[in-house]
Amino acid sequence: MKIYQDHAWPVNLEEAIAIQERLRYQVIPSDQLKQPVQYVAGVDMGFESNGTISRAAVAVLSFPDLQVVETSLAYRPTSFPYIPGFLSFREIPAVLDALEKIKIIPDIILCDGQGIAHPRRFGIASHLGVILDMPTIGVAKSLLIGKHEQLPDTKGSWQPLIHKSETIGAVLRTRSGVKPVYVSIGHRISLNTAIDYVLSCTPKYRLPETTRIADKLASAR
DNA sequence: GCGACAG
DNA sequence: ATCTTGTCGC
Numbered sequence: 001m002k003i004y005q006d007h008a009w010p011v012n013l014e015e016a017i018a019i020q021e022r023l024r025y026q027v028i029p030s031d032q033l034k035q036p037v038q039y040v041a042g043v044d045m046g047f048e049s050n051g052t053i054s055r056a057a058v059a060v061l062s063f064p065d066l067q068v069v070e071t072s073l074a075y076r077p078t079s080f081p082y083i084p085g086f087l088s089f090r091e092i093p094a095v096l097d098a099l100e101k102i103k104i105i106p107d108i109i110l111c112d113g114q115g116i117a118h119p120r121r122f123g124i125a126s127h128l129g130v131i132l133d134m135p136t137i138g139v140a141k142s143l144l145i146g147k148h149e150q151l152p153d154t155k156g157s158w159q160p161l162i163h164k165s166e167t168i169g170a171v172l173r174t175r176s177g178v179k180p181v182y183v184s185i186g187h188r189i190s191l192n193t194a195i196d197y198v199l200s201c202t203p204k205y206r207l208p209e210t211t212r213i214a215d216k217l218a219s220a221r
Numbered sequence: 222g223c224g225a226c227a228g
Numbered sequence: 229a230t231c232t233t234g235t236c237g238c
Binding site: 044045047082083084085087090091112113114117118123124138140141142143144145182 | 225226227228
Binding site: 045046047050051082177 | 230
């Protein structure tokens with residue numbers, strides 16, 4: 001797919017914060033999806049050579065049958081350290097490289113990490129969504145910010161994730177008796193719809209098939 | 222000031 | 229994220 005523009009990548013945290021504060025207001029928290037949804041994609045990252053090389057993987061699956069229809073990999077030098085709250089600056093450049101190679105344009109992209117469940121409401125899923133102006137969902141394996149009530153250990157149950165009296169996402173049980181995942185909207189989708197798609201993409205394991213396939217690619221030696 | 226902290 | 233084998237439980 002064609003990527004038309006992206007801002008210059010920051011060199012320090014001050015610049016990074018300025019970008020997050022400027023772009024956060026572009027996030028669209030309601031459903032603006034192409035219907036019907038035919039393809040969903042997962043993106044994930046891996047690192048090589050002591051972390052100096054970033055490896056981005058994209059997997060496009062048909063929906064709702066979740067069959068892999070296209071994949072791509074991209075490598076580039078790692079140019080930003082891992083700092084909680086600034087993950088997108090470390091991972092998105094390589095992800096854009098990998099997405100550029102894809103021919104089948106997905107209708108939704110599921111990201112490994114938070115969407116608006118972020119200190120400045122602009123985690124990696126939102127950042128990628130705004131840059132591409134495409135629907136994105138954040139599915140994180142652990143918590144960055146927010147609090148929530150305990151939730152039943154049955155698949156499909158969820159609780160709102162709250163931060164400063166605001167609902168910023170959902171803690172979702174994708175598999176009975178297994179640790180939940182943290183779902184938040186990235187861009188052009190509502191929280192309830194995001195939860196529905198995450199469950200639809202998670203027929204068997206804790207993580208969505210999109211993420212699992214992308215993860216295998218990103219880890220493949 | 223102290224603790225928390227996506228991947 | 230990554231370094232790494234076996235092991236507990238359904």
